[in-house]
Amino acid sequence: MPLIPLHYTDLALAALLLLVNGGLSVRLSLGLERSLAIAAVRMVVQLSLVGLVLKQLFALESPWLTLAAALVMVLFAGQEAMARQERRLVGWWAYGLGTGAMGFAALVVMMLALTTAIQPDPWWDARYAIPLLGMVLGNAMSGVSLSLNTLTAGAVRERAAIEAQLALGRTLWVALRPVLRHALRTGLMPTINGMAATGLVALPGMMTGQILSGVDPAEAVKYQILIMFLIAGATGLGVLIATLAAARRLSDARQRLRLDRLALRE
Amino acid sequence: MLTVRDLSNRVLQPACFRVDAGECVAVQGPSGAGKSVLLRAVADLDPAAGEVRLDGALREEMTAPEWRRRVTYLAAESGWWSDRVADHFSPADTPRAAPLVEALGLPGEALGWPVSRLSTGERQRLALVRALVQEPRVLLLDEPTGALDLDATHRVEGLLRDALARGMGVLIVTHSPDQADRLAKRRLRVEAGRVREA
Secondary structure (H helix, E strand, O other): OOOOOOOHHHHHHHHHHHHHHHHHHHHOOOOOHHHHHHHHHHHHHHHHHHHHHHHHHHHHOOHHHHHHHHHHHHHHHHHHHHHOOOOOEOOOHHHHHHHHHHHHHHHHHHHHHHHHHOOOOOOOOHHHHHHHHHHHHHHHHHHHHHHHHHHHHHHHHOHHHHHHHHHOOOOHHHHHHHHHHHHHHHHHHHHHHHHHHEOOOEOOHHHHHHHHOOOOHHHHHHHHHHHHHHHHHHHHHHHHHHHHHHHHHOOOOOOOOOHHHEOOOO | OEEEEEEEOOOOOOEEEEEOOOOEEEEEOOOOOOHHHHHHHHOOOOOOEEEEEEOOEEHHHOOHHHHHHHEEEEOOOOOOOOOEHHHHOOOOOHHHHHHHHHHOOOOHHHHHOEHHHOOHHHHHHHHHHHHHOOOOOEEEEEOOOOOOOHHHHHHHHHHHHHHHHOOOEEEEEOOOHHHHHHHOOEEEEEEOOEEEEO
């Protein structure tokens, strides 16, 4: 089955749906029309640019450029995860902690996927590495930002309860455990829900794309299952590292609760 | 027993004082002067420079939880982390808690109540019991009777006198001069972060 090419008029027609959403927002004064418009424009611009970049990247076949592109993606993911924090750690931690956790998790998972399951030739082939990394990072980013947000908000909200336990001589890990558990659960929930609903309700974008471009559905499904495992692995690892590291940063050697290391809300 | 030398942080000027076994020292001063900051610094809940010793041993010689179990801070606003009052006591402490609860004018079965139905004053009294059953050497109390009527206040003071008689040291922040008169022989005055013997 040949791929049906899309014209720009087709895209414009589909964009009308957003106008309906925007109109609803104005009518019901939800105040969402601005963020909706900005997000839509960003999506179009970013995707168009990435289309051009990917075309170049595939043509040049350079391991260094591929690595550089991957690095830029990780840095952007870190930026995006930080922007979603309501209360950030002060200083470089706000950016460094989430970025480091996601970068490490993505590295481990990508290495596993590219050297064992997929084995493209060469192993760093941008046509495989970059789209895979994009899917893994996108999900890890959601998980990490959710869990960090839940952790810091919980530590602030439960301050009296946490410090009451510390004052009675309990360890910080005991005092922080409910907040920590809630943060981890919140970070992993979208991934777990996503896996549970996949196939019944949601047909994942990548699989749909492969099927649309003529791949045997059974093969597309195998790819999708692999991707889901990679996503779950990277998100779990990233969420765990980021949450534990942030909890450490919210404390010190004398097991105090150091909320002074959180920036004030803007 | 508890000796504090040059304890200072962002708010506190270097402070020196001591609390002996069985002694109650009142901490007084205007709101925002640093009274709670002082208590939190002694409990090692906030970073502070200086030397704090219990029976000659530096607090850095023990882990922070060990220190806070011996030198226990009770905040003005009590914190609760579970649904039932009893869940805030270790099973070993619960038998000793019931008589203390009754001594404070609450029914013994209050331990089985959900925290959500407690009034502010009830919370304050139960939080005091929670700290007392662990038998700390020193209790750092931040306005422990702030939300209580006169009868309940006297009951709390009675319980504190019993603990003092057993050799516990108490450092108590109070806005009531009468309470300071009733409980304490010595007073510390805190003004704009400066702590001095009054």
